[in-house]
Amino acid sequence: MDAGALRRRNLSAVLDLVHRHGGVTRADLTRALGLNRSTIGDLVAVLVEHGWVDERDDAPRSGVGRPSPRVAPSDTRVVAAVNPELDVVDVALVSLGGQIVARRRVDLDHVPTVAETVTLTSHTVRELAADNPGVEVLAAGVAVPGLVRGRDGHVRLAPHLGWREEPLAAPLSVALGMPVAASNDAHLGCRAEQTFGAGVGTGTMLYLNGGPSGIGGGLVVDGRPMDGTAGYAGELGHLGLDPEGPACACGARGCLEALAPRDALVQAVGLEHPDDDALEAALVAAVADEVGGDAARAEVARQLRWLGIALRGAINLLNPERIVLGGHLAALWRCADESQRASLIADALPASAAEVTIEPAALGSQRLLIGAAELAWDGLIAAPIDAVQGAAVATA
Ligand SMILES: [Zn+2]
Incomplete structure (x- = not known):
């Protein structure tokens, strides 16, 4: 690699770290990239000059010696x-x-x-x-x-x-x-959660996204996205769960997304066009309502049962470290009591499920x-x- 190509690669590596962490110190950059302080200083200066980052003297001061200014991403x-x-x-x-x-x-x-x-x-x-x-x-x-x-x-x-x-x-x-x-x-939801949310640092992760257009999924294997041969892997919404079940938009019957539609939860709480945050808040409130929450509780329980059957297959196939649920699936998780949460992985092979944790998407509707x-x-x-x-x- 010639000097120009190496420099371009290093500029990209510095900016990538600043992006992923929302700001880092020069000392962090030196450690993470294995480059010396003067090289890091030069790379940061180029990025400042071209408007990509600012240096701010607001890093927490610890230890001895000069504080390391924080290299923060441009907000323009x-x-x-x-x-x-x-x-x-x-x-x-x-x-x-x-x-x-x-x-x-x-x-x-x-x-x-x-x-x-x-x-x-x-x-x-x-x-x-x-x-x-x-x-x-x-x-x-x-x-x-x-x-x-x-x-x-x-x-x-x-x-x-x-x-x-x-x-x-x-x-x-x-x-x-x-x-x-x-x-x-x-x-993309999987990527966002892996980079900034509930999947940071995980090796093998399964992400399920529940939206108005059904349920999709993303896979991370050994820290890298697993997109399949042509980019279409992870369609967990079309796991076939019930051959006699409702027709699915894909043409088959009884897919997870046909059995656990967002719309049924929206109807149970009587909202129109809610974003995911609004749906989740309304559903949590409805399920907690001892007097009027029966319809919401029943629909939540029904969908959690199908989600558990889908997760059983996915866990046995992938032996994941983490499962992240987004959209209305995150709302289901937040509404679930301890025994419902435990039931989501109860029927998977114990060895396959031993280390898995389930978390709602940390980035919510964003x-x-x-x-x-x-x-x-x-x-x-x-x-x-x-x-x-x-x-x-x-x-x-
Ligand atoms: Zn389908």
Whole structure:
């Protein structure tokens, strides 16, 4: 590797660490990257000069010697994150470190088409940028409830949205005038939780995402995402549990997502268009209500039973260290009593389940947007200096 390539790789490695930890000291960087202090000082200076990081003298002082200033991510460089769903297009600006700077949920009374999603997104991103003067939107990522071809962001099938073989990243990139990537929503939720949430530091992790468009999943094996041959692994919502069960959007019967739909929980608490945080709060309150909570308690118990049957198969297959539940599945977990929680893994093989812990997603209703942003950050963090020089040329 020549000196220029090595330097670019090191700049990317420094920015990646600052991003993942939301800020680090120079001493942390020296330790983590095995580079000497003067090299780290030089790399940080380049990133400061190009606007990616600031140095702030607010690190906690400990030990002896000079305090190490904190290298913090710029809060003006942002990416746009988008999550189209059955009745909403959710749009956010996300800064380095996975922080949502601004967010707007555009409620709809119908299922959006791809063309409508592109128009609404580009309009909303411009509005959010105008409301936040000083931010610079560099790229965008889309979390799609369906199967997406990673290399070009082409939607193969999003059954609940009725999208089939539709280009998405390409037209949105034209509309926004910036690079756009798209991927499956549950894979991105998994990535967000692994990077910033309930899965940090885990080796083998299973993530289940419950949303208006059904249940998806993501897998992490030995600390790396396991996407399958073509990127479509982890579709745990279509584990077949009951051959006589209700018809599923995939065409089969008795899949987990047909047996444990978010909509049934929304109906049990009588809300309209709740986001995940609102649904969870209402469901927890309803289940705790001794007088009026019977319908909610019964639906929660019914869905937990099917979730336990699905997790039995998944645990026996993967022997995971952690299972993270997102969306309405996190709400189910929060509503469950101790015995219901224990029952989720009770029928798995004891050896396979011995070390597993189940946790609700730590990022709540932000997880899919933060995951979509990660996709947008990929290209920028891989080549931070090229990225801003490219942007400067594009706007010149
Ligand atoms: Zn199915």
